[in-house]
Amino acid sequence: MKCRVCREPAVIDLRRHNANFCTDHFLRHCRQQVERVIKDFDMVRTDHRILVAVSGGKDSLALWDLLNELGYQVDGLYIGLGIDQYSDSSYRFVQEFVEQRSLHLIVVDLAETHGFGVSTASATTRRVPCSACGLSKRHVFDKAAVDGGYDAVVTGHNLDDEAAVLYGNVLRWQVGYLGRQRPVLEARAGFPRKVKPLIRLTERETAAYCVLRGIEYQVEECPMADGNRHLGFKEALNRLEEQSPGSKAEFYFGYLKRAIDRFEEPDDRDQLGPCSACGAPTDADVCAFCRLVLQATGTSISDRRPVALVSKPDIPASTGGPGSGHE
């Protein structure tokens, strides 16, 4: 197996691209894929201030590294979700990455700022953990990006993620979600601009990228995502890809090219008012996140006040870092 570019021994084969690559040309391939997406979808510029949402997993750390390599100015945002040991170890991977590169990391710990973690919230409210977690992450990311004046939030959603979400939405024809599944969501009052530069790379590729760049990351799947339908959708798409390499990309990019506009619906985000508890845009009196906080903590609306962003790039995990002892 030889590298398509230099004919030296290859370290990875990418059937979808009908190509093998050595380490250097694979890393270049990854950078080129990200550059291409950024250009095709007009995502970000080098004079933008960018905030990357990092979890400690392969995708978000690869993304941060790739954007650095490509010359973008990127700060990180880590959210301590309070998923027991999993959050502790995830945070240590982020910390190590940041320290080695002297990057700026914002840390928001759900327990410290809002008095609950995902494990407790899910148990108390009987909500599916992934739903409570997603809601919390979106709320904290949006707020951090708007408060910090960032030009864009970038997230590490890869091709497998996006194809699986699309697959789930198509199987149930959830037309509201279908219209919004774009790689770029423009900023609106109270919402930052959100972009996904990894949509041309698969999970396997971001994992290989991290390994070849010496980036240590959280390998375990989140323990609360067990039985998540999303994982079943990924398996179905993987079987398809196995039989016919390229079909996952064809499914997702074909959708963006030929179908998504058919699901476009009027953007009602401008008609939202401020949440009476936290000020975030919402179509109700109290936003969904604040309702979750109230339920999870058993507090009442009068106890809720806007929370200042907690910025502590250098907090050591051993003395109050996210996930430590707040369950």
Added chain:
Amino acid sequence: MKCRVCREPAVIDLRRHNANFCTDHFLRHCRQQVERVIKDFDMVRTDHRILVAVSGGKDSLALWDLLNELGYQVDGLYIGLGIDQYSDSSYRFVQEFVEQRSLHLIVVDLAETHGFGVSTASATTRRVPCSACGLSKRHVFDKAAVDGGYDAVVTGHNLDDEAAVLYGNVLRWQVGYLGRQRPVLEARAGFPRKVKPLIRLTERETAAYCVLRGIEYQVEECPMADGNRHLGFKEALNRLEEQSPGSKAEFYFGYLKRAIDRFEEPDDRDQLGPCSACGAPTDADVCAFCRLVLQATGTSISDRRPVALVSKPDIPASTGGPGSGHE
């Protein structure tokens, strides 16, 4: 396991309906599903002259039987496709069904009327067999229905078929096909009205219907469909259905309810002109079917003349029935 209706011992469980049925109530269930589809989509009336396309398989024979039971006037059309032994044995099942019920059957043998069978056409033209077969069947059905003055052609496409076709079209976002995948296609100049009354029944249900009604049918899959991607799509949907009963119906009917209109495109069938060889509507000088005939038989356009419909309801399979000796 007891029948949901009468509490007698049940013979079949339908997880999607969360129900078990005895023989009589299962047969009633099938009739009700067909009645409901006919009503919901305004498909056919009892004063219509209907032509059912029969292959000798479970779906088309079940459909013919169900429509008879519901009081519709239905003739059959069988096409001898020339797929070696498979066509011979398929025809015998149709013959037996027709003789037992004294029904009217039109038989068109591709070899006799057009000088080729699907096996030879596929080999000669290097076309995928399913493509040559589908093209031939559509052409002959359309012509037979229009020539015979029928109000509608009904076909035995079941829920598994329609969901699998939709799945394949969605995976590749074939938007042209997506807009046309309706249970009713209205008549246009040269094209008959086409409807699919079995879309609320699965393969398992039409098979059980035949067994319980004592209808003998061709059980074997077509030998030329081996490796057909369509079958892989059915498997993928079956896995999904296994995990979450009802998801196949949700996928297909959700599409009809919430998405198909988004893929509607202007119907260009009225702008078609007559094929210079056979007179069928086409957007070219010679229609796709006649091009297939010319290629498969090695004849030239001047040899082609409109072919009269061959009607021979009582032709014995042993002396020139479809598939016998024309390879």
